[in-house]
Amino acid sequence: MLMRYRFEIGCVVALLACFLITQVELNRFYYFAGFAILQYVLISTAWNILGGYGGYINFGTAGFLGLGTYVAIAMIQFYGAGIIEQIIVAGALAGLLGLGIGYITLRLKGVYFAIATLAIAIVLETFVNNWDYVGGAAGVSILPPRTPELLGITIVDRKGGGIFYNNKEFLFFLMGALAIMSVWIARTVEFGKLGRGLNAIKDNEEAAECMGVPTLKLKLIATVISGSLMGVAGAVFPSYLTFVDPPTAFNLEFAVNSLAMPMIGGTFTWIGPVVGSILLGTVQQVAIVTISSEINLLIIGLLLVIFVTIAPHGIVGWFMKKNK
Amino acid sequence: MEFLELLINALIAGILLGGFFAALSIGLSICFGLLDAVNIAHPTLIVGAAFCTFLLNDLLGIDPIVAGLILTPVFFLLGMGIYSLYYQFFERQSAEALRGLAFFFGLLFIAEVVMIMIFGVDHRLVNAPYIGESFTAIVTGMTFSIPYRLLAAFVIAGLMTLGISYYLNSSYFGRATSAVHQDMMALSLMGADPVMIKRIAFALGLATCGLAGALMIIVIPIEPAVGRFFIGNVFAIVVLGGLGSIPGTLVGALILGIAESLVSTFFGPSWAPAVSFGILLGVLAFKPTGLFGTGDTR
């Protein structure tokens, strides 16, 4: 019985752990690093739903993420929207973006989709640079509400009385919850009909189509799920950073990490991106403070190339038989 | 009158820019269009060549165009090396094409980071007599101005791209390269080694990075991340021209050059990056084979 629900139990335990961490008043750096790692769990899990299961590479993570970020900013500027609304709308619009790009390019060879997604980040950045309402090229400062409420419950209050002492701690918990949700979604996809269909597409698309798999439809569904989760990851950014400019929101690092983490962890199952992002995310957080951010990026690039050439099944592939 | 003056200036600049774009794209056209090796690191390698040009110019005072010529064989050898790796790990194992793409993406990122570590994120320029000055003519009251650096880039780019298209069109090697694209069997019957032909063709594609890099630093100040902004351009050009068609690439480059120049002139330069993407998506949506393409896109 317990074994059967071990994944669900694991999710609850992880969520509780995230909550407890927020209650023990750690050094702020740990929340910062933890937030970044959890965000990468979310992003790379999202990427893997299309890239790992379906074999379609999305280079535009930064575009989807940046779209989410700027949708949230626009909503804050427009009417001071709450964080949950921002997440929902950003997720929906990023999903729509995926649908649009996918509809045009997913009928063609996979490289066209990859190229289109690569360009999307640059184009969205161009638009934001030219859109002064959300700060334009100079960036924008966001003032998070002092005592945010959800369903009438005070979430954050420095004087006590709220669930969290600090906004950063609340957002850390929120990102943890979103990351766990994304892993749950990815696992559901993987063990369902959608996941099996995507796998067939990755192995041989023409054979999949001839065996009755509606390939375009499944690819579009995967792109929408994947894209909206990236948008969700972006929506939390403005509240967290409190200052956002286009180079931060559309940073190519997101694209590289979201690709490298699943590739290094293993793309064929949900745990691969989780392992990859926790491992690589931790290394990065340590490297940024101890060495330099350039060397840190160089390490990711080299690891990506090494894994993609000689260990295509990633770290998880060493421990697990590739077939379930 | 003022509008006409703007328009004609924009058109002239666009044509010159198109020539420069052709130099950036022709190597990719060979690798992607003829060999199916989707080298998204191409623009970043061009930036690498531009930095080498900067060093040769800055330290030894070599003219950038001469520096580009010196770099060409270096990038040819680099291309041989990269293709050998690519062949070994991806093509020979007939791995999913997309893994090869991830490989080139990693390459792009590594190249960019290495450049940041060496050169920092400052913009760099080169010195040459033709940089900075403009040719100006006043015709019927309208002032037309052509910067010499764009003109120089246009002339060199034109010589290079026309030379390569002529060579690929008329030489045994060129025909063998198209044969590689269309039919491996036929090539074996011709007694040629397909892998060697592909390696040389890929290396030829990369060799163009040498001169293209020199032209890039003549035309614009460069920094390590600038290559990324050209990814949209070069792919839009190659796809617009049609995969596998070198003349198509040249036409595509001119079209994009003119389009970008017009948008910069009339809407402001900050909108220019959106042009290539618009064209790319438009072509993919309505005519994925491009203007002169024969390849299949599915």
Place this chain on the structure above:
Amino acid sequence: MAEALLKVDSVTKNFGGFTALSEVTTEVKSGERFGLIGPNGSGKTTLINCISGTLTNDGGSIIFDGQDLQGMKAHLRTAAGITRTFQIPRPFHSMTIIDNLKIPLEFVSASGRPQAEIRDEAMSILETMGMAEKADEETSGLTQIELRKLELARAIAAKPKLLISDEAMAGLTGNEVDEVTQILINFNEQGMTIIMIEHIMRAVMQFSQRVICLDAGQLIAEGTPDIIQKDKGVERAYLGV
């Protein structure tokens, strides 16, 4: 005589300036064993690509079971009852053998049924192929004949009315050819219409009730195996005289 299950009418396909199929017209009757022959590059595979929907014909029409297939996607044609195998086997290599069969079952013939039933169904198909003991193995360890059988088993799992077998015997030994021929005859006896594309003349002539021959994209002969074997045009096409 039974009704036509598949009507191919003036089907034309061009690649750039090259005409791969030129106004091919033929009919396959319900329950028939139909042979399709022709030299390399004669358009056999192009024709079945057009029928199965992996290519779109430029001209003419294809009617299957009373339904015009124009513009219909390949997966819908599979759902309508046309399944094909590939000349070079294309197994889903990241899956086990039984999971390969589950794809058409889950997406077409047993869509919406519980996993346990789908697995039983897949097992029974593997048993008819004599591959049941390999069910949970990976496809990478399969021999040539096993790959061919998997290709057929996967196609059968879609429960087609019309099975198109594209050179299922290339590279097999004489005994193996007989084995595969027998498998196809067994399926035909259960009511499945079969188009066999084959280079091995002995097999296709023994199997088919009716044969057509393509050459350079054109239909040059049609008839019983006896008639085709005596046809001068077919002989010329093969000998290249």
